Amino acid sequence: MSFNKKAHLRDNIEAIRIAFDLDREGRTPTPSERETLESYCGFxxxxxxxxxxxxxxxxxxxxxxxxxxxxxxxxxxxxxxxGSE
Structure with missing residues (x-):
């Protein structure tokens, strides 16, 4: 499997967005959000x-x-x- 930079970026952006939302809302992730967060793999x-x-x-x-x-x-x-504001 080749490294797809665009897909990698999209996935990581979504994971970061979810992390900020969870922090702001003070809640735990849904199963779907948890799956997205677990797919985060850095840049x-x-x-x-x-x-x-x-x-x-x-x-x-x-x-x-x-x-x-x-x-x-x-x-x-x-x-x-x-997210950092």
Missing amino acids: GGIKAVLNPADKPEDVQHWTKTDSELFPLVTELHGVLRS
Whole structure:
């Protein structure tokens, strides 16, 4: 099975979103949420998560290969910002 960076990012973003929701709501996860949380596996294989993604023009500084991940990395950064407020 090959490593699909987009799917990996989507899954991790959803797990992070759920973790923030659970913390904010002070509740335990549903079985479905638990399954999503258990699938979280970090970002070690996706260096692009460290790239700036605050504004649309930031993508100009990304490699061509990583630029396809820009929308998901932007979403990730937004989820992290809003969840840590």
